[in-house]
Amino acid sequence: MTQTLQKISSSKTFEGELTKYGFESAVLGGLHAQFNLFLPADAAHGKVPVLVYLAGLTCTEDNGAQKGGFLGVAASQGIAILFPDTSPRGAGIAGEDDDWDFGTGAGFYLDATKPEYAKHYNMLSHITVELPQVIEAAGLPIDLNRQSIFGHSMGGHGALTLYLSSKTEQYRSASAFAPISNPSKCPWGEKAFAGYLSGGVAEGIKHHDATALISRSKDPVHILIDYGTGDHFYKQGQLLPEKFLEAARDAGYDEVQVRVRRHEGYDHSYFFISTFASDHVHFHANFLKQKNKM
Amino acid sequence: MTQTLQKISSSKTFEGELTKYGFESAVLGGLHAQFNLFLPADAAHGKVPVLVYLAGLTCTEDNGAQKGGFLGVAASQGIAILFPDTSPRGAGIAGEDDDWDFGTGAGFYLDATKPEYAKHYNMLSHITVELPQVIEAAGLPIDLNRQSIFGHSMGGHGALTLYLSSKTEQYRSASAFAPISNPSKCPWGEKAFAGYLSGGVAEGIKHHDATALISRSKDPVHILIDYGTGDHFYKQGQLLPEKFLEAARDAGYDEVQVRVRRHEGYDHSYFFISTFASDHVHFHANFLKQKNKM
Numbered sequence: 001m002t003q004t005l006q007k008i009s010s011s012k013t014f015e016g017e018l019t020k021y022g023f024e025s026a027v028l029g030g031l032h033a034q035f036n037l038f039l040p041a042d043a044a045h046g047k048v049p050v051l052v053y054l055a056g057l058t059c060t061e062d063n064g065a066q067k068g069g070f071l072g073v074a075a076s077q078g079i080a081i082l083f084p085d086t087s088p089r090g091a092g093i094a095g096e097d098d099d100w101d102f103g104t105g106a107g108f109y110l111d112a113t114k115p116e117y118a119k120h121y122n123m124l125s126h127i128t129v130e131l132p133q134v135i136e137a138a139g140l141p142i143d144l145n146r147q148s149i150f151g152h153s154m155g156g157h158g159a160l161t162l163y164l165s166s167k168t169e170q171y172r173s174a175s176a177f178a179p180i181s182n183p184s185k186c187p188w189g190e191k192a193f194a195g196y197l198s199g200g201v202a203e204g205i206k207h208h209d210a211t212a213l214i215s216r217s218k219d220p221v222h223i224l225i226d227y228g229t230g231d232h233f234y235k236q237g238q239l240l241p242e243k244f245l246e247a248a249r250d251a252g253y254d255e256v257q258v259r260v261r262r263h264e265g266y267d268h269s270y271f272f273i274s275t276f277a278s279d280h281v282h283f284h285a286n287f288l289k290q291k292n293k294m
Numbered sequence: 295m296t297q298t299l300q301k302i303s304s305s306k307t308f309e310g311e312l313t314k315y316g317f318e319s320a321v322l323g324g325l326h327a328q329f330n331l332f333l334p335a336d337a338a339h340g341k342v343p344v345l346v347y348l349a350g351l352t353c354t355e356d357n358g359a360q361k362g363g364f365l366g367v368a369a370s371q372g373i374a375i376l377f378p379d380t381s382p383r384g385a386g387i388a389g390e391d392d393d394w395d396f397g398t399g400a401g402f403y404l405d406a407t408k409p410e411y412a413k414h415y416n417m418l419s420h421i422t423v424e425l426p427q428v429i430e431a432a433g434l435p436i437d438l439n440r441q442s443i444f445g446h447s448m449g450g451h452g453a454l455t456l457y458l459s460s461k462t463e464q465y466r467s468a469s470a471f472a473p474i475s476n477p478s479k480c481p482w483g484e485k486a487f488a489g490y491l492s493g494g495v496a497e498g499i500k501h502h503d504a505t506a507l508i509s510r511s512k513d514p515v516h517i518l519i520d521y522g523t524g525d526h527f528y529k530q531g532q533l534l535p536e537k538f539l540e541a542a543r544d545a546g547y548d549e550v551q552v553r554v555r556r557h558e559g560y561d562h563s564y565f566f567i568s569t570f571a572s573d574h575v576h577f578h579a580n581f582l583k584q585k586n587k588m
Contacts, residue, residue: 011560011561011563011565011566012522012524012559012560012561012565012566012569013560013565013566013568013569014568014569015569018565066360066361066564067360067361069363069366069568071565071568072363072568072569072572228306230306265306266305266306266307267305267306269305270360271305271306271307271312271365272305272306272307274307274308274363274365274366275306275307275308275309275366278366
């Protein structure tokens with residue numbers, strides 16, 4: 001089923017165009033969903049590859065577009081960026097808005113299996129299946145055979161797990177800023193898995209934990225992760241990037257395939273993200289600008 | 295009188311540091327005032343020049359820092375950026391919060407002369423006198439002999455008028471994104487002058503209108519202005535950059551001294567600003583990196 005896209009607003013930027021779209025999302029249970037799409041000027045002359053940016057807890061489709069510092073580099077590389085929202089909005093489930101780290105603004109990029117959330121909380125299918133369909137149906141100049149994915153915090157978790165759980169089929173590369181790297185072992189992830197999944201944390205480990213997924217992965221991967229030592233959530237043990245790194249090395253991945261960089265003093269904010277924005281876009285450009293998948 | 299600075303928050307970014315400070319502002323009638331200061335890594339080795347960024351209507355000290363895209367370029371050029379607020383906060387004057395384009399968030403970078411506003415609404419002195427004093431007293435590594443100024447919309451008006459009304463003594467160069475260029479001839483400016491100044495629009499023309507000031511200027515100037523043809527406020531006649539350009543040419547300034555660039559399709563948002571952020575910082579760097587004023 002395809003949806004009709006509604007253009008909500010648009011701004012010219014870096015010779016390209018950032019447009020906010022809305023549509024009625026079947027995958028999110030018929031709710032109104034929004035996303036931002038940046039198209040570089042190159043898109044006027046043919047389809048361009050796309051980098052999907054997944055934002056963190058409490059964010060929307062706007063945070064990365066406004067504060068990430070990605071658009072200028074993407075414009076120069078001829079790459080589109082798709083900014084989805086972080087959860088369904090207005091599902092009306094009891095308790096959905098009680099906490100900032102669960103429910104609205106905190107969809108955790110999975111498909112819920114608990115009955116009360118299963119109708120609406122399907123951000124995994126929203127991003128991997130529905131948004132590509134909607135973009136294709138609207139005739140937007142995106143080459144869906146050339147997708148990569150990145151994200152911040154909960155969105156870093158999303159980028160790594162969507163990349164690894166598709167066995168790297170859908171995305172050519174993945175990167176993350178301060179990702180929740182081992183959610184089955186941290187309070188945010190335990191809460192999300194217990195809340196959204198009928199099989200709880202055990203089901204989360206099976207399908208939605210980047211550290212568990214990389215430890216079982218046999219495919220060639222292209223992964224870049226950055227985090228800062230001044231990040232409060234890192235210090236609280238919510239992110240656990242070392243666990244991901246350890247599992248990747250144990251699984252035989254070297255520093256070219258899985259690169260994890262530790263930055264002295266940087267925190268969890270978009271001031272950290274924007275510092276390394278150019279590195280990430282260029283990392284993905286290596287793979288997205290190839291005609292065929294590497 | 296010097297004030298004690300309170301450090302509110304700080305984030306490492308582009309190897310430098312963005313810090314939010316607060317203090318009790320004598321010039322703003324004893325109210326708590328905040329600003330952001332970006333220091334590049336070079337500031338660890340000696341004083342650096344500073345670029346002052348004035349934000350537009352409804353904004354705070356945060357908008358430019360978060361969305362402007364200035365920090366990476368400033369870091370590479372070894373330049374600090376000072377982000378003041380746009381008005382006093384909490385003066386408690388009747389009617390102060392009724393409109394988004396007057397009062398709180400809309401100080402218009404002048405010193406009010408109407409009795410009800412004169413105690414608090416003194417953003418001109420706050421920026422040109424008080425903030426430099428506060429920075430000096432705190433021992434921050436800023437070379438106050440090397441200041442330039444830029445801004446957006448109302449802040450573009452501020453940048454141009456503070457530059458020109460100091461006879462270019464305090465600032466080495468000025469630039470603006472979509473500035474309110476001739477406020478005595480547009481609704482926003484007329485409302486501000488009528489509201490803040492006991493002499494109304496006539497007093498505004500005398501001291502706070504960039505077009506009037508440039509027409510009377512005899513000093514060498516270094517000015518860059520960018521605006522977009524897709525800007526609703528430009529189309530509404532709130533900005534009038536052509537009037538400024540015409541007055542500058544009539545006063546004998548050529549394209550090197552006063553450069554006004556018109557960009558097809560760009561709007562009033564930070565997506566426009568960030569596109570030309572690098573141009574502006576590099577423009578000011580030409581002057582700020584000289585040992586002596588040009």
